[in-house]
Amino acid sequence: MNSDFSALDAFLDDAGVDGFLIDAAGDDSDQVYLSGFDAPDPFHTLYDGEVHLLVSSLEYGRAKKESDAATVDRHADYEMRSLVEDHGRLEGGRRVLASFLDERNVGSVAVPARFPLATADGLREQGIDVRTPESPPIGRGGANVIETIRATKTDEEIEHVATAQEANEAAMEAAEDLVRAATVEGDELHYEGEPLTSERVKEEIEVTLLRHGCALDETIVACGANAADPHDRGSGPLTAGEPIIVDIFPRDKSTKYHADMTRTFCKGDPSDEIREWYDLTAAAKEAALALVEPGVTGADVHDAVCDVYEDAGEPTLRSDETTETGFIHNTGHGVGLDVHEQPLVGPGGGELEPGHVITIEPGLYDPAVGGVRIEDIVVVTEDGYRNFTSYPEALVVE
Amino acid sequence: MNSDFSALDAFLDDAGVDGFLIDAAGDDSDQVYLSGFDAPDPFHTLYDGEVHLLVSSLEYGRAKKESDAATVDRHADYEMRSLVEDHGRLEGGRRVLASFLDERNVGSVAVPARFPLATADGLREQGIDVRTPESPPIGRGGANVIETIRATKTDEEIEHVATAQEANEAAMEAAEDLVRAATVEGDELHYEGEPLTSERVKEEIEVTLLRHGCALDETIVACGANAADPHDRGSGPLTAGEPIIVDIFPRDKSTKYHADMTRTFCKGDPSDEIREWYDLTAAAKEAALALVEPGVTGADVHDAVCDVYEDAGEPTLRSDETTETGFIHNTGHGVGLDVHEQPLVGPGGGELEPGHVITIEPGLYDPAVGGVRIEDIVVVTEDGYRNFTSYPEALVVE
Numbered sequence: 183m184n185s186d187f188s189a190l191d192a193f194l195d196d197a198g199v200d201g202f203l204i205d206a207a208g209d210d211s212d213q214v215y216l217s218g219f220d221a222p223d224p225f226h227t228l229y230d231g232e233v234h235l236l237v238s239s240l241e242y243g244r245a246k247k248e249s250d251a252a253t254v255d256r257h258a259d260y261e262m263r264s265l266v267e268d269h270g271r272l273e274g275g276r277r278v279l280a281s282f283l284d285e286r287n288v289g290s291v292a293v294p295a296r297f298p299l300a301t302a303d304g305l306r307e308q309g310i311d312v313r314t315p316e317s318p319p320i321g322r323g324g325a326n327v328i329e330t331i332r333a334t335k336t337d338e339e340i341e342h343v344a345t346a347q348e349a350n351e352a353a354m355e356a357a358e359d360l361v362r363a364a365t366v367e368g369d370e371l372h373y374e375g376e377p378l379t380s381e382r383v384k385e386e387i388e389v390t391l392l393r394h395g396c397a398l399d400e401t402i403v404a405c406g407a408n409a410a411d412p413h414d415r416g417s418g419p420l421t422a423g424e425p426i427i428v429d430i431f432p433r434d435k436s437t438k439y440h441a442d443m444t445r446t447f448c449k450g451d452p453s454d455e456i457r458e459w460y461d462l463t464a465a466a467k468e469a470a471l472a473l474v475e476p477g478v479t480g481a482d483v484h485d486a487v488c489d490v491y492e493d494a495g496e497p498t499l500r501s502d503e504t505t506e507t508g509f510i511h512n513t514g515h516g517v518g519l520d521v522h523e524q525p526l527v528g529p530g531g532g533e534l535e536p537g538h539v540i541t542i543e544p545g546l547y548d549p550a551v552g553g554v555r556i557e558d559i560v561v562v563t564e565d566g567y568r569n570f571t572s573y574p575e576a577l578v579v580e
Numbered sequence: 581m582n583s584d585f586s587a588l589d590a591f592l593d594d595a596g597v598d599g600f601l602i603d604a605a606g607d608d609s610d611q612v613y614l615s616g617f618d619a620p621d622p623f624h625t626l627y628d629g630e631v632h633l634l635v636s637s638l639e640y641g642r643a644k645k646e647s648d649a650a651t652v653d654r655h656a657d658y659e660m661r662s663l664v665e666d667h668g669r670l671e672g673g674r675r676v677l678a679s680f681l682d683e684r685n686v687g688s689v690a691v692p693a694r695f696p697l698a699t700a701d702g703l704r705e706q707g708i709d710v711r712t713p714e715s716p717p718i719g720r721g722g723a724n725v726i727e728t729i730r731a732t733k734t735d736e737e738i739e740h741v742a743t744a745q746e747a748n749e750a751a752m753e754a755a756e757d758l759v760r761a762a763t764v765e766g767d768e769l770h771y772e773g774e775p776l777t778s779e780r781v782k783e784e785i786e787v788t789l790l791r792h793g794c795a796l797d798e799t800i801v802a803c804g805a806n807a808a809d810p811h812d813r814g815s816g817p818l819t820a821g822e823p824i825i826v827d828i829f830p831r832d833k834s835t836k837y838h839a840d841m842t843r844t845f846c847k848g849d850p851s852d853e854i855r856e857w858y859d860l861t862a863a864a865k866e867a868a869l870a871l872v873e874p875g876v877t878g879a880d881v882h883d884a885v886c887d888v889y890e891d892a893g894e895p896t897l898r899s900d901e902t903t904e905t906g907f908i909h910n911t912g913h914g915v916g917l918d919v920h921e922q923p924l925v926g927p928g929g930g931e932l933e934p935g936h937v938i939t940i941e942p943g944l945y946d947p948a949v950g951g952v953r954i955e956d957i958v959v960v961t962e963d964g965y966r967n968f969t970s971y972p973e974a975l976v977v978e
Contacts, residue, residue, distance in 0.1 A: 295698035300712040
């Protein structure tokens with residue numbers, strides 16, 4: 183990956199500890215990032231200026247081959263069997279880990295906030311100082327130092343996102359094609375003699391993504407009142423004349439990097455209000471993008487969106503923190519190994535830097551009207567941004 | 581879910597604590613099981629004889645509607661905003677959690693081994709006693725009490741597994757059909773003018789599962805030397821005359837329960853050795869199944885498989901713990917919200933009980949020959965077992 187870990191070195195200096203330790207499996211993006219390795223069961227990664235792995239015998243060969251770690255050890259290198267015989271499986275395992283740290287003269291470690299308690303307590307019993315110091319976040323508290331480093335992508339990571347977005351555009355096209363092919367019966371969309379449902383469109387999206395090497399756990403195809411709740415995944419028949427929000431956030435199965443894009447479609451004639459919302463949201467997205475460059479903050483970009491909406495008389499959380507209609511979420515978020523990661527493009531969001539991959543996704547919502555959202559994904563460059571999104575913007579599907 | 585939590589009551593009595601606390605999101609099966617709720621971000625579930633949820637305002641409405649919890653509180657009920665203003669986001673959040681516990685007179689909690697360290701340290705600072713006691717495992721150390729309870733399925737959970745297995749059989753059929761439709765060019769399988777690869781077969785499996793409401797992260801289609809490593813997912817062109825292991829373990833997207841099944845196929849004429857391995861493996865599976873009933877241990881079932889293989893002169897880990905060929909894994913594992921869960925069907929595996937859902941999956945492996953594995957999934961009943969698997973067993977695909 184050739185990532186720059188100098189921020190981690192500085193963090194460890196500040197915290198006054200010898201190393202950073204992760205105990206997690208390959209479903210933890212910090213683990214995948216720091217170790218350069220993926221495995222179904224938890225393993226240990228130590229950073230002390232270099233990356234060191236401690237894995238089971240089962241994963242040893244693959245870890246040596248696939249990771250870029252300076253060293254790869256297995257439990258058996260630390261007398262696992264006799265320690266387990268003497269102390270039981272859990273206590274034996276902790277003693278192996280303590281020996282692995284001791285071998286590198288690591289007596290104190292910083293760990294992520296969600297580091298497993300039993301491992302921490304076990305290490306503390308072995309005399310290791312285990313702490314969860316907070317790291318300087320990009321914009322808001324809670325991010326650990328690895329998440330902060332992950333926010334800045336290498337050229338290789340940027341291409342991974344671009345590739346995932348290509349698959350995403352094919353999936354969006356498949357969804358729009360299905361809406362286009364539908365007929366209107368009463369006020370319902372029909373396809374092949376049956377009501378066209380959110381579920382059916384999602385299936386088409388997922389199959390298309392699979393054919394392009396991507397996976398996803400969830401996708402949003404939400405119409406009418408469903409679409410008025412930004413967290414609703416959508417279900418049931420799609421309705422003519424109402425906006426359908428399609429939000430797809432796939433993960434490339436080979437690289438594990440995500441893309442993210444939203445478009446809003448309407449089959450049949452939308453109301454004037456929906457047309458206005460759509461144009462306003464497109465304008466809000468453009469206003470936000472016009473600001474994106476290094477040094478501008480995520481908060482500034484978010485304010486640009488709020489300005490557009492508030493100038494048009496729409497409520498925002500900035501103007502009324504209790505509003506349940508209008509613009510009721512952040513402008514965007516980082517995208518990478520996680521679909522939501524640093525940096526924040528919202529209130530408190532810090533300075534954008536070259537290599538930050540972010541979404542810009544303004545939207546308006548009202549249960550009485552529905553919802554409209556348009557989302558692009560871009561990477562911040564030295565002098566602006568590169569937009570990974572080339573999918574057209576058009577509300578009405580004809 | 582109407583699960584029986586009496587084992588949890590007994591565990592809390594033994595541990596001498598007031599409650600059991602989970603801090604996790606919906607990707608944690610223990611959290612989903614205990615809370616009856618699923619959310620993308622971490623939330624808190626307390627069990628003190630009843631289930632109590634503490635969630636964000638964003639999830640509050642859905643949590644009240646979807647979970648069976650006795651009470652659902654939100655952070656705002658504990659003055660989140662002013663605590664965060666006074667103490668910062670992390671410390672404020674921990675004080676909210678401590679107040680939530682205090683409200684129920686819970687001063688001491690047992691937590692899972694992988695409970696987040698920062699939460700535990702934060703609660704300890706607030707005077708809460710936080711411990712990770714081990715629970716009596718089914719067969720081997722490390723399982724927590726919720727995993728142990730999860731091993732015994734309700735009728736509803738059993739039907740969820742049966743439904744997932746129906747989708748699994750459709751996917752297996754799609755895979756076998758593709759192998760059947762292939763032609764043999766030289767020693768390679770070809771389909772539609774191109775070499776038929778593991779990747780192409782996996783795509784067919786995944787698309788079929790999606791059409792049946794299931795998802796999966798991974799599947800195994802491994803041929804030749806790939807198949808000799810039970811952990812290899814398989815890649816590249818499939819070869820005629822060599823066994824192809826197809827192991828599919830989907831998750832039903834609506835219920836979150838898994839199924840699991842393996843079949844081994846050969847296009848073209850297999851060697852005599854592979855034929856022998858196949859018949860031996862089928863016999864080993866039958867020998868194991870013949871034992872399955874309440875009171876028999878997972879260790880007994882595993883021994884029955886080893887007996888069949890060893891009687892035929894094949895190496896097993898039981899006869900030689902360093903062997904890298906022959907029968908080199910356990911006989912099976914529990915299946916439910918996780919694809920691998922309690923109970924263990926292998927060395928040290930404890931007594932089977934009605935409601936345990938387990939796999940029986942003997943296999944033989946040798947890099948010089950390839951691999952053969954046959955896997956069924958069954959539920960232990962009062963007087964034996966019910967096999968969810970109806971897929972035929974036939975090595976040669978014609």
